[in-house]
Amino acid sequence: MKTIIITGGAGFIGSHVVRLFVNKYPDYRIVNLDALTYAGNLANLSDIENAPNYMFVRGDITDAAFLTDLFAQYQPDGVIHLAAESHVDRSITDPMSFVMTNVVGTVNLLNAAKACWQANAGGFEGKRFYHVSTDEVYGSLHNDNEFFTEETAYDPQSPYSASKAASDHFVRAYGNTYKLPVVLSNCSNNYGPNHFPEKLIPLMIHNIQTNKPLPVYGKGENVRDWLYVVDHARAIDVIFHNGRLGETYNIGGFNEWKNIDLVHLLCRIMDQKLGRPEGTSAQLITYVTDRAGHDLRYAIDAHKIMNELGWQPSLQFEEGLAKTVDWFLANQEWLNNVTSGAYQGYYEGMYANR
Ligand code: NAD
Ligand code: DAU
Numbered sequence: 001m002k003t004i005i006i007t008g009g010a011g012f013i014g015s016h017v018v019r020l021f022v023n024k025y026p027d028y029r030i031v032n033l034d035a036l037t038y039a040g041n042l043a044n045l046s047d048i049e050n051a052p053n054y055m056f057v058r059g060d061i062t063d064a065a066f067l068t069d070l071f072a073q074y075q076p077d078g079v080i081h082l083a084a085e086s087h088v089d090r091s092i093t094d095p096m097s098f099v100m101t102n103v104v105g106t107v108n109l110l111n112a113a114k115a116c117w118q119a120n121a122g123g124f125e126g127k128r129f130y131h132v133s134t135d136e137v138y139g140s141l142h143n144d145n146e147f148f149t150e151e152t153a154y155d156p157q158s159p160y161s162a163s164k165a166a167s168d169h170f171v172r173a174y175g176n177t178y179k180l181p182v183v184l185s186n187c188s189n190n191y192g193p194n195h196f197p198e199k200l201i202p203l204m205i206h207n208i209q210t211n212k213p214l215p216v217y218g219k220g221e222n223v224r225d226w227l228y229v230v231d232h233a234r235a236i237d238v239i240f241h242n243g244r245l246g247e248t249y250n251i252g253g254f255n256e257w258k259n260i261d262l263v264h265l266l267c268r269i270m271d272q273k274l275g276r277p278e279g280t281s282a283q284l285i286t287y288v289t290d291r292a293g294h295d296l297r298y299a300i301d302a303h304k305i306m307n308e309l310g311w312q313p314s315l316q317f318e319e320g321l322a323k324t325v326d327w328f329l330a331n332q333e334w335l336n337n338v339t340s341g342a343y344q345g346y347y348e349g350m351y352a353n354r
Contacts, residue, residue, distance in 0.1 A: 001027055001028065001029055002025075002027070002028045002029070002077040002078065003028070003029045003031060003074050003075060003076045003077055003078075004021065004028055004029070004030055004031070004076060004077065004078045004079070004080060005031045005033050005070075005071075005074065005076045005078070005079045005080070006018050006021065006030060006031070006032055006033070006079075006080045006082065007033045007034065007061060007079070007080070007081045007082055007083035007109065008033075008034055008040075008081070008082035008083030008084060009030075009032030009033070009034050009045070009056075009082070010032065010034040010036055010040035010041055010042050010044060010045065010056075011034070011039050011040055011041075011044075011082065011083070011086070011196075012039070012044075012086075012190065012192075012194050012195050012196055012229065013082055013132070013190055013229055013232055013233065014032070014034070014082040014083070015041075015044035015045050015194050016192070016193075016194070016229050016230055016232070016233040017080060017082065017233045017236050017237075018030060018032050018045060018048070018054070019045065019047070019048055019233075020230075020233045020234070020237055021237070022048045022051045022053055022054045023048065023051075024237070025053070026052075026053055027053070028053060029053055029055070029074075030053055030054050030055070031055055031056075031057060031074055031076065032045070032054070032055070032056045032057065033057050033059055033061070033070065033083070034056070034057075034058065034059075034083060035058065035059060035060040035061070035083070036058055036344075037085075038344070039085075039086065039087075039196055041194070041338065041343045042056065043334060043337065043343055044194045057070065060105075061083050061101065061105030061106070061108055061109055062100050062101060062104055062105050062108065063108070064108045064111065064112070067108050067109060067111075067112035068112055068115065068116075070112070071112045071113065071115070071116035072116065075116065075120075076113075076116070077126060077127060077128070078127065078128040078129070078130065078240065079109065079113055079128070079129045079130065080130045080132065080236065080240055081106065081109055081129070081130065081131050081132060082132045083101065083105065084101055084102050084105075084164070084167075085097050085098045085101045085102055085160070085163070086160070087160070087196075087198055087199065088136075088158050088160045088161075088291065089198070089291060090160075090198075091158055091159035091160035091163070092158065092159060092291070092292055092293075095159035095163075098159050098160055098163040099163055102160075102163035102164055102166070102167050103163050103166045103167055103170070106131065106167035106170055106171065107167075107170050109129075110129065110170060110171065110174045110180065113127070113129050113180065114174065114178055114180055117180075124179060124180065124181050127181050128181050128182075128183065128240065128245070129171070129174075129180055129181060129182045129183075130182070130183050130184070130185075130236070130239065130240050130243075131167065131168065131171040131182065131183075131184045131185075132184075132185060132187070132236060133164050133167070133168050133184055133185065133186045133187075134161065134164050134186055134187060135148050135186050135187060135188045135225070135250065135252065135298050135300055136156065136157075136158065136160065136161035136164060136295065136298065137154050137155075137156050137161055137164050137165040137168055137186060138152045138153075138154060138155060138156075138186070138298075139154075139155030139156060139157050139161075139295065140155075140157060140295035140296045140297060140298070141296065141297040141298065141299055142296060142297070146299070147299050147300060147301035148186070148250060148252075148298065148299065148300050148301060149250065149301045149304075150186075150247075150248045150249070150250055150304055154168075154169075157293050157295055158293055158295070161295075168184060168186075168248075171184055172184070172246075175245070175246050181245045182245065182246065183239060183240070183243045183244070183245055183246070183247060183248075183249075184247075184248045184249070185235065185236065185239050185243075185248065185249045185250070185251050185305075186248060186249075186250050186251070186300075187227065187232050187235070187250075187251040187252065187300070188224070188225035188226065188227055188251065188252035188253065188298055188299075188300045189224040189225060189226050189227065189298070190226075190227055190228070190229040190232050191226050191227075191228065191229065191320065191321070191324055192228050192229035192230060192320065192323070192324050192327070193229070193324065193327040193328075193331070194229075194334075195229070195324075196338065197335065197338060197339060200224075200259065200262070200263075201226075201262075201266070201321075201324065202328065203215075204263055204266050205266065205270065205324075205325060205328045206328070206335060206339065207284065208266065208267060208270040208274075208281045208284060209270070209274070209328075209329075211284065212284065213284055213285075213286040214263055214267075214281075214284045214285045214286060215286055215288040216259060216260055216263055216285055216286065216287050216288065217259070217288060217289070217290045217291045217294060218287070218289075218290030218291070218294060219260070219287065220258065220259045220260025220263065220287065221258055221259070221260065221296075222258070222259050222294055222295065222296055222297065223256050223257065223258050223259075223296065223297035223298065223299070224256070224257060224259065224262075224297075224298055225252045225253060225254070225255055225256050225257075225298050225299045225300050226253055226255050226257060226262075226317060226320075227251065227252055227253035227255065227313060228253070228313065228314070228315045228320035228323075228324075230314070230315075231253065231313045231314055231315060232251060234311065234314070235249070235251045235305060235311050238305070238309045238310070238311050239305070239309065242309050243309065244308075249304055249305040249308075249309070250300045250301060250302055250304060250305065251300065251302055251305055251311075252299070252300025252301070252302045253300075253302075253313045253317070254300075254302065254313075255313075255317050256297070256299050257317075260285075263285060264282060264285075265318075265321065266281075266321070266325070267280075267281035267282040267284075267285070268281075268282075269321060269322060269325050270325065273325055273326075273329060
């Protein structure tokens, strides 16, 4: 049996990765390591929390001593590292939390994996450290015909992207210096179930439903390349198993949308779903002060992962967005618990006596 530590498994993307691995690989032991910050929510995993090959460990990757003990105890064969501070707006008001978790936490994990694997007779043989990263490390595109490739120079513009760029560099440095078996991916914007409602799509869905203003930053002209979160999880699966060591893979949906067009599309979908006259929700759109240093456009060239590993997105955007809206409307309790803060008691309620 292989043991895989997945960090950040109670978050948005991590929960989909944990679910996919637990269901698809019954012979793996999946250890979900998560600090349960404001972004972590074990309700995201309620359907698999009793699976025999799944376990949850609450812990903070900024704690090096804790990680040393954890790796000694579980002797993992692989690490899939998603734990991070992930919201750009929060990084503007509190950059140090991003340095701590994204940079220091990642280096702590690299050290723990390296020490644990070096202490075994087999060394690094058959081991793998996978760092899940973002396209924001490449900065901003300004010409319509440009795309981020794996060769694009790093040019991070926000404290968040600077911290992710630093962590990518450390992962590559450990691969180069210590020959740690590493692999990386840089993905575009995800959307789908369990998305925390501070990010554009779930925030808009929630505000439309509750008749609150829809805050569009600046003129709404910024462009993002959206990918359904389950397609990202599928990409992580193929890269973890078949990606070449030392390589980076860009992941994206070839699906660019200006923010304002996306918000209008969401308004139309929500008007239909809620039985409101067309145009009702769009009246909630409110232009607000732009995000400081707001990157204009992200767009991924995903040909490497498509050609080399045979991955491709499974869902068209309209289908994925409709599924997402349906999920949020059907999971009102999840949304209410998150927006009220009640979800933060889930861990204590579910695990306190185990
Ligand atoms: P998220 O904010 O939803 O979840 C992050 C998870 O990490 C949470 O469960 C949180 O509790 C945990 N965490 C935070 N600090 C921790 C710490 N110090 N120790 C242990 N756990 C900690 O994030 P997400 O959107 O799911 O993103 C996951 C990863 O994917 C991140 O590394 C992010 O940079 C990357 N990424 C995200 C996107 C996106 O569109 N959301 C796109 C590309 C890459
Ligand atoms: O590209 C990958 C990145 O995508 C990930 O690395 C990040 O973790 C993830 O949060 C996401 O970053 P963005 O900043 O692109 O996502 P966000 O949902 O915060 O914003 C999307 C766009 O919408 C961006 O141009 C800012 C704008 N926006 C956002 C919010 C929250 C608004 O206009 N209004 C809003 O209220």
